[in-house]
Amino acid sequence: MANHRRRHHHLHHNITSSNRLSRRFLPAITSIVGVLFLCFFVLSFLAPRPSRLLHHGRTRSSSSSSDDDASVGVSISSVPAIGGKTKHDIWRSKDSEFFYGCSNASSKFIKADIITRRNRYLMIATSGGLNQQRTGIIDAVAAARILNVTLVVPKLDQRSYWKDASNFEDIFDIDWFISFLSNDVKILKELPNGPKVTTMRVPRKCNERCYEKRVLPVIMKRHAVRLTKFDYRLANRLETDLQKLRCRVNYQALKFTSPILDMGKLLVQRMRAMSKHFIALHLRFEPDMLAFSGCYYGGGDKEKKELGAIRKRWKTLHGSNPDKARRQGRCPLTPEEVGLMLRALGYSKDVHIYVASGEVYRGEETLAPLKMLFPNFHSKDTIASKEELESFSGFSSRMAALDFIVCDESDVFVTNNNGNMAKILAGRRRYFGHKPTIRPNAKKLNKLFLNKGNMTWEEFSSKARSYQRGFMGLPHESRPGRGEFHENPATCICENSDAKAMRDANLRKFGTGKDPFKKEEETEDHDADDESESTDPDTDGDVLLQERQPANETMLDYEGFSTEEPELEDMLSD
């Protein structure tokens, strides 16, 4: 469809053109701003409630809060410039030094050349955005291992919503991939001449037995099988050596090609040159996504009309119920809300923030409050030149890979969504030392944002901090087996318990006498309204990505909704 937005070029256009504009019109803008400021100053003596002028109109709460005293009510202007008092280091996770990624095979794991059966080939067709395709590639290696067959290097999905003509070898180092996994699974670049390919599809979350029952007989008979639409086709729970194999694929074998790695490193270097620490935000706020969420973002009739028109494109979407969606935590935080949350968590105004996003609904207007909260606002288009990005910008997957690298390397990673990139990075950052990863507790925060007009900044920030407990990427935040494996690779995270025991003993001997692991503040809010727990993540059946979150991880999950629109599914699968 003609009005389809592709994420990366759009932000590019928006930002570069606005930069050019602002350079050209800077003198004019400065004087206009000066005049406006003067007007505001004069008005502030005449108008009864000056605080409302700075209160940003697009926030959800503007309706409930406007009649309050100027000293009450959280607005951008009321946020203190320096971060609040936090006892812990906001740039690292407590106790992370006691954990490490462990994905080596056990001694029982037989070498691939012994178990691989001749003349049996597995192929897969990946689907969705780069990160969903990545989960498919990882699962394909494990599936080939279950079946004792040779894997053919997966073809990337070039026809999805994200439209990218790149091949596997344009994104990932193909020779490294094959050689690194040579003891685990035999992998070939192409299917050898001979067998004709049989195409089939396996159910979602198929486990070892399921592959042996459904795929093995076909491979034995026909020799080459291609599994179509290979997204989330492998169970979350597998035996330990297969889980470790998944981690080896994800964290070691899948390496971006050097042009991507080099450019990614350059972006990270430029961020580091500006400040010691930085936050990376993966923001999804495209019109399509907002329309799908069915939420209301405070933009009045104009917004209802615009998003409503987009919704009509998809016939199977039901009518929206914005209040319910918000109660269920299904509304992505707005850029302003992300900014307020971060400031509440103690990140001060001078912190540098790298924003990875596609097209943002209403562009600059939507981003303005976040830029006021964090004026050191960057994206790859502001820290790299058009020429430097030239070989990437026509390819959504390569652009996504660059953002992946910067987000991965950031000191603190924050998302406003629960898509595949957010999940894979959350898992990856756990594996590589529990780097702080903030995922909004949307259900709780949505309520807080609604009421922010009648509380002080101190109340607001203390509540926000308490709601975010359990959503910060700390060790032990999520129990093993919870969530998707790519998000919570618990089997591949080991604890150095001796070191920890020694530290604890020292603390008891010389410390304050307090339990070092006791939470610093008590949670004032018990998750009574959260849904019941499911102990087995694989019992949900074949519903699209239907994954029940742990009781205290009920965050935004638009993927929990099955949709019959393949295009819509792709758009959600970043």
Ligand SMILES: *[C@@H]1O[C@H](CO)[C@@H](O)[C@H](O)[C@H]1NC(C)=O
């Ligand atoms: C995993 O194996 C590699 C190579 O054999 C070795 O260097 C490394 O120490 C092992 N890691 C762990 C955690 O055992």
Ligand SMILES: *[C@@H]1O[C@H](CO)[C@@H](O)[C@H](O)[C@H]1NC(C)=O
């Ligand atoms: C794969 O090989 C292993 C080791 O020989 C064997 O235990 C397993 O049953 C084989 N699986 C299939 C599906 O052939």
Ligand SMILES: *[C@@H]1O[C@H](CO)[C@@H](O)[C@H](O)[C@H]1NC(C)=O
């Ligand atoms: C703010 O208002 C909401 C509902 O209008 C109420 O639930 C909440 O308790 C109020 N908060 C404060 C701090 O007064």
Ligand SMILES: *[C@@H]1O[C@H](CO)[C@@H](O)[C@H](O)[C@H]1NC(C)=O
């Ligand atoms: C999550 O919830 C479980 C029980 O519902 C609780 O034991 C655990 O401590 C909670 N985790 C966090 C980080 O709050």
